[in-house]
């Protein structure tokens with residue numbers, strides 16, 4: 071069964087999409103079959119992976135609201151074993167239309183259950199609406215990217231509350247796999263301070279890997295490439311490669327702990 075991870079933070083511009091694309095690429099390079107789900111109507115994950123809108127044979131809207139099979143909409147990318155369930159602006163309508171649908175919080179979960187991958191990464195939109203809730207209900211775990219800047223922790227309380235609400239009613243097993251600090255500038259004390267503050271706020275949850283601010287990471291989506299293909303030796307590439315390793319370790323450790331708990 072696929073390990074499903076939602077990349078979530080309702081703040082825009084913190085590195086959700088960059089993390090989804092590049093973590094996905096390195097998980098695929100480590101011999102995993104990976105699907106990234108573009109749950110943001112802006113479609114940045116889809117375009118960042120080189121998909122042109124007019125080439126799409128449907129998008130996540132069709133899966134969530136028209137009952138189209140996800141396998142019919144998923145597309146291959148230039149990275150071997152990395153597929154994408156694309157989004158287009160039509161998906162914005164789902165935020166409204168889902169409200170009237172029975173089992174509206176479970177639509178994505180039901181769709182993804184039919185798929186066979188090792189990892190499914192869900193790139194959430196910058197809001198805490200019904201699309202993000204679908205992402206949190208479908209996921210086993212979440213990863214929260216936090217930008218190393220002054221207001222980094224502001225608003226995270228709302229995200230944590232939403233996660234707790236989802237745990238109470240819709241998805242009791244939802245875990246926090248980790249918090250990743252993004253766009254870190256090693257030369258500023260502010261970045262270091264924010265990193266320390268995030269660690270205090272989320273003890274034992276912050277990934278050792280820190281994603282540096284790196285211009286190659288910002289350039290790669292306009293070429294429709296992951297950092298692995300755009301500049302595999304850049305600092306940004308090396309950081310996402312290390313993050314993929316850490317994610318695999320944490321996932322393996324959780325699976326082992328769960329097994330032990332079942333035996334007891």
Ligand SMILES: Nc1ncnc2c1ncn2[C@@H]1O[C@H](COP(=O)(O)OP(=O)(O)O)[C@@H](O)[C@H]1O
Pocket residue numbers: 081082083084085086087088089114196252253254281282283284285287288289291306
């Ligand atoms: N580590 C980084 N270094 C430099 N630019 C980055 C980095 N991570 C993301 N960016 C850029 O910052 C902007 C916001 O990142 P993005 O991943 O789209 O955030 P989100 O999905 O949370 O809105 C994008 O233009 C992206 O290319």
Ligand SMILES: [Mg+2]
Pocket residue numbers: 086087088110114193
């Ligand atoms: Mg995004």
